[in-house]
Amino acid sequence: MPDSEKPTLLLVDGHSLAFRAFYALPIDSFVTRDGQHTNAIHGFLSMLILLLQKEKPTHLGVAFDISRFSFRNREYPEYKGTRGETPPEFKGQVPLLEEALHAMNITTISKEDFEADDILATLSLQGKQQGYRVLVVSGDRDTIQLVDDDVTLLYPNARGVSELKRYDEDAVRERYGIDPAQYPEIAALVGETSDNLPGVDKVGEKTAVKWIQQYGTAAELLEHADEISGVVGNNLREQRDRVVRNRKLNRLVRDVELPVSPHDLVRNPIDATAVREVFERLQFRTLLDRVIKLEGTADDQLVGDDERLPVAAIPAVRTMVDEELAKWLDTASEHGTAPLGLRIVTINGQVEGFGIASASESAWVPWAPGRPDYEALASWLASDSPKYLHEAKRQLKTLAGTGLELNGIAFDTTLGAWLLRPSTKADTLGGLTYYYLGETLPEPDPSQLVPETEAVSPATEAWYVFRLAGELASRLDPGSLSVSREIEVPLVPVLARMETQGVAVSAPVLAELNSRLGTQAAEIARQAYAEIGREVNLGSPKQLQEVLFDQLGMPKTRQNKTGFSTDAASLADLQDQHPHPFLELLLQHRDATKIRQIVETLEKGIGADGRVHTTYEQTGSATGRISSNDPNLQNIPIKTEVGREVRSAFQPGEGFETLLTADYSQIEMRIMAHLSEDEGLIEAFNSGEDLHRFVGARIFRVDPSEVTPVMRTKVKAMSYGLAYGLSAFGLSKQLRIETSEARELMADYFARFGAVRDYLRGVVEQARADGYTTTIFGRRRPFSDLTSTNRVLRENAERQALNSPIQGSAADIIKRAMLTIDADIRERMLGSRMLLQVHDELVFEVAPGELPELTEIVRTRMAGAATLSVPLEVQLGSGPNWDAAAH
DNA sequence: AAGGTGACGTA
DNA sequence: CGTACGTCACCTTG
Known part of the structure; x- marks a missing residue:
């Protein structure tokens, strides 16, 4: 069979290549947020991907040493004895690398008592015998002996692992002047310092090659040792034991019993889910793309969790209105009992239509305000007929102002995915589809004006939402499913209302505070400059370091990535050790500018209605808490006097009487x-x-x-x-x-x-x-x-x-309280509204005359949100602003 | 322009 | 060498 038609078996020495990569790549450039070093993993995978693209192996295996010890140590305890401790930054990377390889469905092989090279030797021999073209990748020179007609060695050069030198028979002959099989004979004579195997003194490569060219093997040479003259001859005769030992140890074992043979190493499709998971943990973004590309885009190449998911056929999109829609909705929802996927489409804030889908059908419903012929749609949307959505809160909010009501949200794929993996940030519909269904949903690149990929119909998106919801629900354990049903999904409309309502903030109060803090900060800065005799940017840690440690000669503080810390705690320490008026002024300046920042952000956030509308991120934390952003209303100052002035700007809106705050005490x-x-x-x-x-x-x-x-x-x-x-x-x-x-x-x-x-x-x-x-x-x-x-x-x-x-x-408890309070307010048709949640506190805007009733509702519902073995105590207070309402 | 870092506001 | 967040300014990188 001609070489080009032979299957290609790629065998990699995992440990030695990872180790090379470790030294080739800067250690500090590859660290995850958690402090895990990843340079070896990155370098290794990067090299492997290149190899896969270039060599296109049909079969692939990566061998690892199990430990530093093998049969060779038993025979010669000093073997590799001079090797220092493995660097701790490297150690942890090997298991992670193996994990990544498993996710890519690549077989790793190791064998107690043998080194990775022995495994390569065994498999390359088997491969050769079974008609493979074999490529061995190793950073250990002993593997040169494996090279022959069918076996090529790829050896990393000094620069690292990105360039591999190709050693076939000719290349070995050219480099060493001997046949590959003779390489160990030379190595035995020369010795291997890194393995702690000394050779014959004064014998280097040149001499060894000359001898082996003449005698063929080290054994034969030793037979004729008395023919060798000079000092080296004497050394050879005196140190013959070294040669025998070296030759014994550097012979790779070619018949290790292994659980796999070459044909078991056939390449399999990657496990896309697992690869994403592992690479996400390692924070490899570009590598992830490269791995995915490697697979091509064929959907059937991708496998989900542990079985290959059949790719369902995308149902044809039917455009429906009026009676046809009414009929279809009734049938598809089984008279309002069966769930349907729903996608709401807006353009520039205007609702354009709805994608609706069941497991096998999908519909596009165009919509325009004020048209009377959509009764069926409106009534289905408003009914309790179950609906599955992606980003339900965002979708729900788009209906504000349309006169359409949406009820019956039964599942939100964003929330479901978060409950499964709460530490990951929210993904797009396409991302979830790829991750959980292993299918590709074409998404136009928002940065391109003329997108390359056409977006799928909203009806098809609704179909993916429907299937995704089923898949996610099936993966959720009963507890998480109940959190989804009983807490998170019902909370969606509650949060949507809180966001839409917003909270009234007094612009004049903020403006006054802003200008006062501005004057103050400028005055403090002036004094600070006077203290040090020059003007620096007090907000620049870098410039501060110059002032404190170079100019003023202060003792060094805690070290950080860019030098020495100038945070408040460090400055307080400095004030103790090396008092200087500049330090106090700097701290005051920080206080003033920080609060001013917050004030300015709030001012910018005031809408046309005089209110600030935050966005609650329901999937924003790994613990279950809600986060708030744009602007963040969960970090409004409270600890200092000026800070509380910011709170005093939060006031009841027009037509409301007072603010009510309620918080859990030591929850x-x-x-x-x-x-x-x-x-x-x-x-x-x-x-x-x-x-x-x-x-x-x-x-x-x-x-x-x-x-x-x-x-x-x-x-x-x-x-x-x-x-x-x-x-x-x-x-x-x-x-x-x-x-x-x-x-x-x-x-x-x-x-x-x-x-x-x-x-x-x-x-x-x-x-x-x-x-x-x-x-x-x-x-x-x-x-x-x-x-x-x-x-x-x-x-x-x-x-x-x-x-x-x-x-x-604690997050569960306050969410449960929010649900019952909201339900009570609506049931009793109160005008009061819940506006803010700050982890253990709720803030309400109270309609005239409702304070007693609302106070009672809030107290009862918060205290009753869980039954613990200790009472849940709630502190309530009311007043003309958030500060005054606090107790 | 984008991303990382330090610093700091809240519970 | 204390958890969970978001935002800002600064600064480096592309």
Whole structure:
């Protein structure tokens, strides 16, 4: 068979190539946000992709060493003995690389007691015998011996792994002057420093080649050792044991028993889901594209989770109106009982039409306001007939002003995908379709004026939404499904209303504050410049470093990526060690400008209606919390006096009487008490005593009345820190006390509240065993790093795992309260409205005369949102603005 | 123009 | 070496 028709078997020495990549790529340029180094993985995969494109192997396998030890160490304990410790930055990368390869459906092979090269040797021999063209990729020179007619070695050059030198028989002869099979004979004589195998003294490559050309093998040479004259001859005779040993060790084993043979290494389609997941974790974006491209775009090449999904045929789009639509809706929805996918299309804010789809049919319904012939559509939309949507809140809001009502949202694919993978950011419909269905939904590139790809019909999109909803629901566990049904989906219209209503903000109050802070900041800056004798940009950490550490010669602070930290904590430390008026002025300047920033952002956010409309990101956090953006109304200042002035700008709108605020008191600690069943903590909440005073009394063994403010501060920091996985070191830093004292404090705390510690430990253990944590209401958060060998990653994951059920349960609880409060307001047809949610607080705008009734509703619903072993206490307050309403 | 970083506001 | 977020200004990179 001519070579070109032979199947190609590509065999890679994973460990040696990854190691080469590790040294070839800058270590600092490839680090994930979590601190995991990825340069070796990146370099390896990049090389592999190039190889796959260039060599187009039909069969592929990657061999790994299991450990640093093999049979060679038993025979010669010093083998590879001079190799230093593997760099810690490299160690953790190998398992991740293997994971990535598995996701790409590439077989990895390793064998106890053998090195990767032995596996390559065995498979290349088998491959050759079975008629393959074999390509061996290795950074170990011993593999030169494998080269022959059918076997070519690809060897990385000094520059790294991107360029591989091709060694076929001729290339080896040209480079070394011998046949490939003779290479180990030479290596035995010369020795291999990196393997700690010394050769014959004074014998280098030149001499060795000359001898082997003459005698053929090292063994034959040794037979005739007495014929060799000179110093090298003497050395050869004296050091013949070295040669024998080297030759023994550098012979690759070609008959290792392996679980696979070459034909098992046939290339398979990648597991697109898994590849995305792994690459996302490694933060490889361009590589992901390259891998996907490698597969071509054929849908049948892609597999989902573990089975190949059949590609359903896209139903033909029917355009329908009037009676035909009425009939179809009734049939397709099985008289309002069966769900349909729904897609609302707007152009420049105007609704253009609706895509509606069942499992097998899809319809496009054009729409224009004021037309009377869409009764069937309007009534289906307004009915409880179940609907599946993508980004339901956004879609729902587009209907505002159309007179159309939308009810019956049964599933939101955005929310479903988030509940499955809460740590990932929201994906587009096309992204989810690709990820979960393994199919490609053409999406026009929004940056192109004339898109290359035509968008699919909204009706077809609705069909994908429908199928995606089914797929996601089937993947959700019962707990998450109930969170979807009982909490998240019902919350969609509630949040939509809150966003649409917005909150009234007084422009004059903000304007006054802005100009006052501006003057103040300028004055502070002037004084600061005077202190240092020049003008610098006080907002530039880089310039500040020059001033503080070069000009003023202050002691160095905590190191960060760009130099030394100039954050508030570091500046406070500096003030202690090296007092200077500039430091205080700088801090004041920061305070003033930061609040001014917030004020300006708010001013820009005031709409034509005099109100600020935030957007709540329902999938914005991994724990279940809601986030707020554009503008963020969840980080309005409160801690300082000027900060509270910002809050005073939030006021009831025209026609409303007052603002009502309601917040949970110590909800996270209460959840801890409930989940840990700690008797002491439960008693603390049932006693009616101030929590920190009660806990302080227990810890310091004094009467509650004898708990001093200092004691209370310490206890408070400890209690709050607990739910975050605080360490003694962290506590000492925060309280500016000795680590030993912090350690004692923690010990005393746990001596009194031991069940809390047991619970926190248990959470992490459970999460490690299950792979996820769960909230009181069944919300899950998966973790992958709890078993990581990388300590930083693992301990980060542990703290997140310990915090998630607590923060997540609190999020569940306030969401449940929001649902019932909203339902009550609507049922009783109150004019008052819920406007803001700030994690444990709700803000309402109260219609005239409704304060008592609303207060009662809010108190009851918030307190009753969960039944815990401690009461849920709610603090309420009202007033003419957000600041005054706070208690 | 886009992306990363430091700093800092909230719960 | 404490969780969860979003936003800004600055600065480097393309």
